[in-house]
Amino acid sequence: MKSPIHSLPEHLRTISDRVKKSQAWTSIFRPGSIFRPGYTDNPRNRSYVIMNSVLYHLHPVKVKRHAVKVSYTLCLGGLSFFLFILLTVTGIFLMFFYRPTAAQAWDDIYALQTSVTFGLLVRNMHRWAAHLMVLSVFLHMARVFYHGAYKPPREFNWVIGVILLKLTLLLSFTGYLLPWDQLALWAVTVGTNMMGYTPVFGDQVRFVLLGGVEIGTDTLLRWYVLHVLMLPFVIVIFMAIHFWRVRKDGGISGPL
Amino acid sequence: MVEIPEHLLRRAAEARAKAEAAKTSKSGTTAQTADAATTTSTTNTAESDSASTSKIPAHLLERSQAARAASAASEAGPTSATADTNTKIPVQPPTKRTTPTGTLTGPAGHTQRLLTVVKSGSIQDVKAKPQDKVHVWPHLLAAEFVSTLVITAFVFLFSVFVNAPLLELANFNQTPNPSKAPWYFLGLQELLTMFHPMVAGVTIPGVGLLILMLAPYIDKNPSKAPEDRKFAISLMTIHLMFWAVLVMIGSFFRGPGFNFVFPWDAGLFFEL
Numbered sequence: 001m002k003s004p005i006h007s008l009p010e011h012l013r014t015i016s017d018r019v020k021k022s023q024a025w026t027s028i029f030r031p032g033s034i035f036r037p038g039y040t041d042n043p044r045n046r047s048y049v050i051m052n053s054v055l056y057h058l059h060p061v062k063v064k065r066h067a068v069k070v071s072y073t074l075c076l077g078g079l080s081f082f083l084f085i086l087l088t089v090t091g092i093f094l095m096f097f098y099r100p101t102a103a104q105a106w107d108d109i110y111a112l113q114t115s116v117t118f119g120l121l122v123r124n125m126h127r128w129a130a131h132l133m134v135l136s137v138f139l140h141m142a143r144v145f146y147h148g149a150y151k152p153p154r155e156f157n158w159v160i161g162v163i164l165l166k167l168t169l170l171l172s173f174t175g176y177l178l179p180w181d182q183l184a185l186w187a188v189t190v191g192t193n194m195m196g197y198t199p200v201f202g203d204q205v206r207f208v209l210l211g212g213v214e215i216g217t218d219t220l221l222r223w224y225v226l227h228v229l230m231l232p233f234v235i236v237i238f239m240a241i242h243f244w245r246v247r248k249d250g251g252i253s254g255p256l
Numbered sequence: 257m258v259e260i261p262e263h264l265l266r267r268a269a270e271a272r273a274k275a276e277a278a279k280t281s282k283s284g285t286t287a288q289t290a291d292a293a294t295t296t297s298t299t300n301t302a303e304s305d306s307a308s309t310s311k312i313p314a315h316l317l318e319r320s321q322a323a324r325a326a327s328a329a330s331e332a333g334p335t336s337a338t339a340d341t342n343t344k345i346p347v348q349p350p351t352k353r354t355t356p357t358g359t360l361t362g363p364a365g366h367t368q369r370l371l372t373v374v375k376s377g378s379i380q381d382v383k384a385k386p387q388d389k390v391h392v393w394p395h396l397l398a399a400e401f402v403s404t405l406v407i408t409a410f411v412f413l414f415s416v417f418v419n420a421p422l423l424e425l426a427n428f429n430q431t432p433n434p435s436k437a438p439w440y441f442l443g444l445q446e447l448l449t450m451f452h453p454m455v456a457g458v459t460i461p462g463v464g465l466l467i468l469m470l471a472p473y474i475d476k477n478p479s480k481a482p483e484d485r486k487f488a489i490s491l492m493t494i495h496l497m498f499w500a501v502l503v504m505i506g507s508f509f510r511g512p513g514f515n516f517v518f519p520w521d522a523g524l525f526f527e528l
Contacts, residue, residue, distance in 0.1 A: 046393050059392045062392060064389055079407055086408065106425045124416075124419055176438050181423040185426035193453075194453065198454075
């Protein structure tokens with residue numbers, strides 16, 4: 001028998017080896033992971049990193065070299081998606097402290113800012129990230145237009161993209177009402193008054209959107225459900241189609 | 257960068273040396289050649305050149321020359337045939353070749369013959385052109401990771417220093433002056449000052465978005481080069497500038513009663 005002091009590092013190494021060979025470990029760290037025993041940096045493992053990850057496999061294994069060239073417009077579309085994720089995470093946090101009724105909404109936001117740990121910070125992040133997402137989606141659209149990236153075979157993806165722009169604006173606008181302060185109420189009043197001028201169906205459109213003839217607690221509930229559930233659900237479907245079409249149409253568009 | 261294997265480099269060097277040697281022999285002052293066997297045969301100089309450059313074995317060349325001479329002799333006439341055969345190149349009897357004679361061999365004792373030559377690309381035509389590609393990991397994922405970090409840091413820091421607005425509780429009896437829509441709708445609100453609400457709020461944005469959606473089906477110009485798309489680019493720039501200017505005016509240059517003011521005189525009436 002060796003003395004315990006000498007065998008301790010060896011003992012740890014055998015434990016680590018056994019853990020790394022276990023089924024649980026190899027199921028979590030799929031081929032290509034740097035945490036697998038015997039990892040080396042080679043083309044095969046670089047491909048596995050993409051193929052064996054549910055998130056990364058939105059990407060192809062390889063992209064054209066110009067696609068990774070650093071430019072002013074690099075990643076605008078990707079950043080719009082990332083901001084959406086950031087908004088989802090911060091939004092879920094906000095949902096824990098918010099009740100969508102006229103009597104409680106404003107007080108809840110106020111309490112969130114004053115007595116919830118990091119409440120003010122997370123609300124700020126949600127607000128600024130939302131404005132930034134509108135901006136980045138808009139800039140992404142401008143970039144795609146100026147690069148002529150909507151031309152064949154990508155025509156249909158441009159249509160999806162314009163729908164995504166509209167959904168982004170709607171998400172931002174429905175969120176605008178939720179703090180139930182003077183800014184929210186009157187901004188939404190101005191916005192919905194405009195929708196009321198839709199020809200033929202104007203009054204009906206306005207009634208459905210407001211849940212009544214004028215803005216009230218029903219409107220708040222309605223817009224809350226639109227904002228946290230329905231519009232995110234719809235936009236995720238369109239985003240999935242958008243990303244899928246990017247791959248189907250041969251990756252991001254080529255250089256000019 | 258791909259490393260060229262050593263044996264391929266060596267082979268290339270040998271081939272280059274051989275090509276050099278063939279060139280010097282063709283220019284012809286020095287009589288040394290790579291293929292001694294072909295030059296010593298009784299063929300004329302043109303044929304020896306082709307023999308030294310081509311890969312056809314010497315004995316096959318000899319045989320084809322003999323056959324050509326024989327056919328020329330038969331064309332000349334049956335009477336002179338015997339005289340010609342004396343002058344033509346002596347063909348070695350097939351039994352002296354390395355091929356074993358057997359009942360299954362061909363006319364010259366060969367067990368195989370060349371039927372056809374299939375050039376590369378005539379059947380297997382590779383249509384995909386090779387593209388300059390890089391692995392997504394690490395090249396693209398690293399760039400994406402850095403950009404997400406930058407944007408997160410920006411949002412975080414901005415949120416630490418600038419608070420989101422929370423005005424007093426909504427009050428239906430107190431209309432703020434001015435009341436403004438969110439900034440991205442301020443262009444529309446600006447249009448409301450010029451047109452009938454149906455035109456400003458529904459028709460113009462509706463038609464605008466519809467045309468925007470149909471852009472790829474309207475713009476049939478196949479070129480992506482900016483110099484070929486002057487009209488499309490001008491139109492889009494005017495369109496974007498139109499909205500940008502309207503949003504700017506609506507945001508910063510509209511004061512109480514939605515009247516035009518200068519922000520440096522009247523102050524800002526703008527909340528994000």
